[in-house]
Amino acid sequence: MVLTIRALDGEPRLAHGFSTLALGSMRRGADDPSPGTSARRAFVQELGLDPDRLTVAGAVHGADVARVDVPSAAVEGVDALVTARAGIPLLATFADCYPILLWDPELPALALVHAGWRGTEAGVAPAAVRALAREYGSEPRKLVAGIGPGICGDCYEVGEEVADRFDPEIVRPSPGGRYLLDLAAANVRALLAAGLCRDRIHMLGVCTMESPDLPSHRRSPDGNRFACLAAIR
Numbered sequence: 001m002v003l004t005i006r007a008l009d010g011e012p013r014l015a016h017g018f019s020t021l022a023l024g025s026m027r028r029g030a031d032d033p034s035p036g037t038s039a040r041r042a043f044v045q046e047l048g049l050d051p052d053r054l055t056v057a058g059a060v061h062g063a064d065v066a067r068v069d070v071p072s073a074a075v076e077g078v079d080a081l082v083t084a085r086a087g088i089p090l091l092a093t094f095a096d097c098y099p100i101l102l103w104d105p106e107l108p109a110l111a112l113v114h115a116g117w118r119g120t121e122a123g124v125a126p127a128a129v130r131a132l133a134r135e136y137g138s139e140p141r142k143l144v145a146g147i148g149p150g151i152c153g154d155c156y157e158v159g160e161e162v163a164d165r166f167d168p169e170i171v172r173p174s175p176g177g178r179y180l181l182d183l184a185a186a187n188v189r190a191l192l193a194a195g196l197c198r199d200r201i202h203m204l205g206v207c208t209m210e211s212p213d214l215p216s217h218r219r220s221p222d223g224n225r226f227a228c229l230a231a232i233r
């Protein structure tokens with residue numbers, strides 16, 4: 001029902017998880033318009049957190065980061081949230097884009113990032129690393145990163161206009177005459193360039209397009225979303 005990154009499971013101060021469709025769609029729709037939809041609140045409770053403190057990133061595929069000091073239902077217009085406060089569940093939703101968690105176990109401090117191709121090109125993950133350093137003094141080399149489910153490099157076919165924006169090392173020709181883009185690899189490279197250590201970057205390695213229990217915009221563009229939820233305990 002809830003996927004987690006094994007390397008982060010042992011962090012006593014961190015709660016995290018990725019919802020599957022068994023918990024319902026985490027989309028915000030006309031039938032349930034508040035940021036704290038009933039499915040999202042149930043997911044927060046599933047992780048033993050307080051749904052009344054849920055804080056949702058209203059992702060726009062950019063690189064802006066917001067600092068969260070008090071719960072606020074929705075933080076619009078940002079693709080990354082950072083906090084050093086315990087007990088504030090941070091949530092963002094996805095359907096092929098990658099959720100990325102950044103964890104500073106010493107402070108502790110936490111970042112939740114939403115990275116599709118636009119956000120990856122804009123540098124949203126390194127922007128969150130810089131925000132943790134600026135706001136809380138986190139050292140990038142001490143951060144632990146967890147990259148959740150997303151569309152893999154064998155499935156994510158893009159046109160030349162997108163492929164051209166990325167380093168050729170993470171792009172290859174597709175059988176259909178277009179290009180395959182490895183967004184997870186792009187974000188690993190960006191995190192390494194931002195100062196993270198390779199042995200502290202962990203990938204779940206689950207492809208949304210290949211996993212029927214996760215929503216994928218490419219597989220079925222029905223508007224359904226999964227959520228990444230994380231909080232400091």
Ligand SMILES: [Zn+2]
Nearest residue numbers: 152155207210
């Ligand atoms: Zn795949």
